[in-house]
Amino acid sequence: MLGSPSLVTKWMLVLLACLFQWTQGYTVKLRTYQSDCYNENIKAEGYYSVSYEVANNENIDFMVTGPDGRAVHSILTQGSGFYDFPNNKNPGRYLYCFMNPANSPTEKTVHFHVHGFDPDDLLPIEEKASPLEKEVIHLAQSVERILDHQDYMIVREGEHRNTAESTNSRVKWWSAIQILLVCGVCAWQIWYLKSFFEVKRVV
Template sequence: FFFDCWRLNLETMQVGRLITLTYFLYLVGFVDAFGSGLTLKIEAHAEHCVFDDVKTAGDRVFFSFQVTAGGSLDIDVAIHGPEMGDIWTTERESESRVLFKAPVTGTYQFCFSNKMSTLTGKTVQFHISVGDPIEAMSKNKNKDRKRPDSIERSIVRLEEGLMEIRDEQQYLRTRERIHRDTAESTNARVMYWSIFESGLLVLMGLGQVFYLKRCFEVTRNV
């Protein structure tokens, strides 16, 4: 009897953990739907825009970008509202982060311009996040006449923190790769220049030896 009770409790705990894990994965997917990270290749004299919809006025919009390859690692960026008004613009920037509240609903444009470049294309990595997962979950719960409990809020906040850590790690990895590429390129140039200097010194030494040898040669007429 006691063995059966212990086995029943163990099975109940396993089922409860499985349900909790399933619910957590559901919330992870729910929160992850609010953000998107992409990479674009912008050719010279080209401009590319991406679009994202804001369904509620006052929603939080987070936008970040970083030029990872190409030329001087700079690009022109602009954010346009639904009425084609400029919300934010910058020129010849390598990286930046913007957080603002959408004044109106509609489709917002995030444009990258490489028109100032004559030959080199640019590779841009960017991230767009629209809305607050907690508020969206509350609205969905209110439709069912329920409110998210503290556990749900804690899980979503935890997932938000994990997403921020993930984005920060990706940002730092990208910066490290850019700096490593720059350092490796500089080291390669130094190495090639050192090889050139060494070869030039060897040639100059051989030339001086040959010249001195010719100077001390005595020509005898028979």
């Protein structure tokens, strides 16, 4: 029954798990040759990810550096990206940077979101939870992670749709220009050949 204490407790745990999920959105402008870096303290058993999108289908470089100072992930010259931090394998402080490539002289606007879940927030609740209730909490975290990936795929689909529509528009206008050019050349050839057969009178 819905009113049973165990079921109510489970629903409360699910709601609390969803409330402890956090998402932060930022917007930065990268001037020519500029880089902008941020750091995240990645904890074991937590969940952290970052997704970004560059305005106007521009491209940037994205790089993640691990706690040991080595690059663990890089995306070069792309307009969007998504990265899950490997918290269970190597917790610690990670650095991620957005860089305007050296071959790009224009300023670029980057929108990025940081998604995370801190296990310490739910530690007092999990200590009193049964194994089934802990699984419910982990399931809520997995659902949130899937939603993050879905949001990223929606952004990518929008970019691809805009690119396809832009390409279709350019092909349409180029085809129209080609038709006009062919018609103009044909008209000029007809006029030029017709001038050979004109009878010119000498007065």
